[in-house]
Amino acid sequence: MLKTVFLDRDGIINENIGMHRYVENWEQFRILPGVEDSIKKLNEAGYQIIVVTNQSGIARGILSKECVDDLHRRLRTHIEQSGGKIDAIYMCPHKEGECNCRKPQIGLFLQAERDFIIDKKRSWMVGDSETDVEAGESYGVRTILTKSLPAAVERILED
Ligand SMILES: [Mg+2]
Ligand SMILES: [Zn+2]
Numbered sequence: 001m002l003k004t005v006f007l008d009r010d011g012i013i014n015e016n017i018g019m020h021r022y023v024e025n026w027e028q029f030r031i032l033p034g035v036e037d038s039i040k041k042l043n044e045a046g047y048q049i050i051v052v053t054n055q056s057g058i059a060r061g062i063l064s065k066e067c068v069d070d071l072h073r074r075l076r077t078h079i080e081q082s083g084g085k086i087d088a089i090y091m092c093p094h095k096e097g098e099c100n101c102r103k104p105q106i107g108l109f110l111q112a113e114r115d116f117i118i119d120k121k122r123s124w125m126v127g128d129s130e131t132d133v134e135a136g137e138s139y140g141v142r143t144i145l146t147k148s149l150p151a152a153v154e155r156i157l158e159d
Contacts, residue, residue, distance in 0.1 A: 001119035002048045005156060006109065006136065008127035009053035009089075012149050013075070016128075022057035024067060026074050034150035036082035041153055043084050048116060051089040052108040052125075052135070058093035065093060088115060103127075104134035122159075126152045 010016050014023060015030040023029050039049055051072075057063035072089045079086050090108040092101040101107025112118065125136025125143045136143035144152045 001117050003046060003122035004112075004116065004118045004141075005042050005047045005049055005123065006112075006125040006141065007049060007051050007149070008103075008125075008129065008132045009051050011128035011147060012126060013051065022055070022063050023071065024063060026071060029071055029075070031078070032149065034148075036079060036084060038149045038153040039079055039084035039086065040082065041157065045157055047156070048087045049085065050087055050112050050116065052091075052103065052112070053089065054092045054102050054131075056093070056095050056102070059095040059098065068093075088112060103129075104131040104138065106135055106139040109135070109139040124152075124156055126156075 007013060010023070013031065013035055015032060017023055017028060042049060055063060055068050058065050058068060068091060076086050090111045092099060092103070092108055094102055096102060099107065101111065120140045123141040125132060125139070125141050126146065126149065127133060128145070128147050133143045133145050144155060146152045
């Protein structure tokens with residue numbers, strides 16, 4: 001059983017580029033300050049890191065799944081090169097009302113449970129939207145609503 005930090009992607013790991021706009025490639029993917037170090041600190045404290053992200057641009061035909069997968073490969077490599085590790089990324093490609101994985105639903109967390117053993121009582125969800133908090137609460141982990149991963153990490157490490 002491993003303690004886990006679930007992270008939202010847009011607005012936590014990388015800059016949001018605006019409502020109804022989607023990060024399409026690595027050049028547009030601006031990692032927020034302190035993210036690499038924050039992930040490394042969580043790893044060192046024994047947390048596994050699982051990203052859960054809504055990417056409805058795929059269902060809308062604005063983004064291709066290949067392009068998002070490529071971004072996620074590059075992100076994981078970048079974090080590894082910085083000395084940290086993202087254990088997995090689960091993504092909802094659907095539009096609202098089409099699935100059970102789009103946050104605030106908990107399908108992405110349940111997908112993660114198939115691949116990882118998660119100690120919910122010692123786990124957290126960090127996001128910048130109410131829907132992230134709602135999803136984390138429904139799933140049964142503690143939640144932090146923030147725009148700053150370093151600030152969230154400080155709180156988690158006090159635990
Ligand atoms: Mg977000
Ligand atoms: Zn979905």
